[in-house]
Amino acid sequence: MRKTRQIRYFIFLKDVMILALTCFGGPQVHLTMFLERFVKKRNYLTEAELLELQSLCQILPGPTSTQTITALGFRLGGANLAYLTLLIWILPGAILMTLAALGITYIEKGQLANLTRFIKPMGVAFIMFAAFSIGMKVIKTQVSVLLMILAAIAGFFFPSPYITPIWILLGGLATALKFGEQEKMQKEPIRIEWGNFFLWLGVLLFSAGLGAITHSLPIRLFENFYRNGSLTFGGGHILKPLLYNEFVKFKHYLSADEFLSGLAIVEVAPGPVFSISSFVGTLSMRDWGISGELLGSLVATVGIFLPGTFLIFFVIRFWDQLKKYRGIRASLEGINAASTGLTAAAAFSLFQPMYVDLVSVMTIVLTFILLQTRLVPVYLIIVGGLLMGWASA
Known part of the structure; x- marks a missing residue:
C-alpha cells in the first residue's frame, strides 16, 4: 500500500x-x-x-x-x-527569470534600449489588458465602479507600497457591508487550526524586525517580498504594479526600462507569473556581484511564494465552513474592484512617458488588439517584439 x-x-x-x-x-x-x-x-x-x-x-x-x-x-x-x-x-520559471536578470545586468544601457524598443510598450499593453479583462469580469455594480475609480486615483497619485493593501482592505470592508444581498447558507461551527497562521505572522514580524535592526539588504528584501506575497490579492497581474511602485518608483532598485523588460519576459516564461520576483530580486542586489544577485533571487523567490503557501495550508482546513458566511462572499466584490483600479493606475503610470512617442502608442494598441482577439500566442508576440528591437538596433 x-x-x-x-x-x-x-x-x-x-x-x-x-x-x-x-x-x-x-x-x-x-x-x-x-x-x-x-x-x-x-x-x-x-x-x-x-x-x-x-x-x-x-x-x-x-x-x-x-x-x-x-x-x-x-x-x-x-x-x-x-x-x-x-x-x-516554481523552479523552471524562477531559474529563467534569474538568468534573464543576469543577462540584463551585463547589457549596456544603449543596447538594452534598442533591444526593448518594442518590448517596453508591450509590457504596458499587458497590464492594460489585465486591467480590462479583470474589470469586465468583476465590475458589475455602481459600488464596484466607484471603488475601482478611487483605487485607481489613489494608486496613481500616491505610489507607495502601502497604498495597495490599504485599498484592497477598504474595498473588501465596503462591500462586506452588503452581505444582506447574499444568499443565506446553513452554517456550521468553524474549527480552526492556527498553526500555519501563526507561522505566517511570525515570519512576517520577525523578518520585519530583523531587517529594521540589522539593515541587511538580503533580509530587508526577503521582508519586502514576503509582505507583498502576503498582501497581493488577484494574482500576478496585481503583483506587477506592487513591485513597480516599491522597487522602481519608491526605492529605485530598478529602472522602468528594466522592469518593463522583466514584465515582457515573464509573459513567455513557464509557470507562475510571480516568478517576476526572481528577476526583481536579482537586479536589486546587482551591486553585490553575481553571488549577491543569486542571493537576491533566492530571498525574493522564497519570500514571495512562502506566505501564500502558509495561508492556503491554514485556510483549506476550514474553508467549507467559512465560505457559508455571507460577509466573506460579499467582500470579494470590493477586493476585486480595488485590485482592478490599482492595476489600471500602474498601467497609466507606465504609459505616461510613452504617450508622445507614436511608435510606442501604436505598439500598445496593436498588442492590446492581439491579446484581445487571441489571434497570436503571447510568446510569439514577445518574440516578435524582441526581433523588431534587434533589427532596429
Whole structure:
C-alpha cells in the first residue's frame, strides 16, 4: 500500500514538472491545463473540486495557480508532498527569470534600449489588458465602479507600497457591508487550526524586525517580498504594479526600462507569473556581484511564494465552513474592484512617458488588439517584439 502511494506521488510530481515547463498565460490558462491533466487524465479529483479549490485560492493573497497546485499536493499527500509540489512548480520559471536578470545586468544601457524598443510598450499593453479583462469580469455594480475609480486615483497619485493593501482592505470592508444581498447558507461551527497562521505572522514580524535592526539588504528584501506575497490579492497581474511602485518608483532598485523588460519576459516564461520576483530580486542586489544577485533571487523567490503557501495550508482546513458566511462572499466584490483600479493606475503610470512617442502608442494598441482577439500566442508576440528591437538596433 505504501509503495502504491509512493508511485502515485511520483506520477503526480512528474505531472507537476510537465505543467511547470508548459503552462503559460496566467491562472485562467493554467486552470484549463490543470483540468486536463489532473481531472481528465489522472482523476486526482473531480472538476467541481478543482474549481472550488481555485475559487478559494482566488480570495487569498498570493499566487493563485501556485496555491491551487500546492493545495492539491497537500490533499493528496500532506505537507511534505505539498512543499515538493511547490518547489517543482516554481523552479523552471524562477531559474529563467534569474538568468534573464543576469543577462540584463551585463547589457549596456544603449543596447538594452534598442533591444526593448518594442518590448517596453508591450509590457504596458499587458497590464492594460489585465486591467480590462479583470474589470469586465468583476465590475458589475455602481459600488464596484466607484471603488475601482478611487483605487485607481489613489494608486496613481500616491505610489507607495502601502497604498495597495490599504485599498484592497477598504474595498473588501465596503462591500462586506452588503452581505444582506447574499444568499443565506446553513452554517456550521468553524474549527480552526492556527498553526500555519501563526507561522505566517511570525515570519512576517520577525523578518520585519530583523531587517529594521540589522539593515541587511538580503533580509530587508526577503521582508519586502514576503509582505507583498502576503498582501497581493488577484494574482500576478496585481503583483506587477506592487513591485513597480516599491522597487522602481519608491526605492529605485530598478529602472522602468528594466522592469518593463522583466514584465515582457515573464509573459513567455513557464509557470507562475510571480516568478517576476526572481528577476526583481536579482537586479536589486546587482551591486553585490553575481553571488549577491543569486542571493537576491533566492530571498525574493522564497519570500514571495512562502506566505501564500502558509495561508492556503491554514485556510483549506476550514474553508467549507467559512465560505457559508455571507460577509466573506460579499467582500470579494470590493477586493476585486480595488485590485482592478490599482492595476489600471500602474498601467497609466507606465504609459505616461510613452504617450508622445507614436511608435510606442501604436505598439500598445496593436498588442492590446492581439491579446484581445487571441489571434497570436503571447510568446510569439514577445518574440516578435524582441526581433523588431534587434533589427532596429
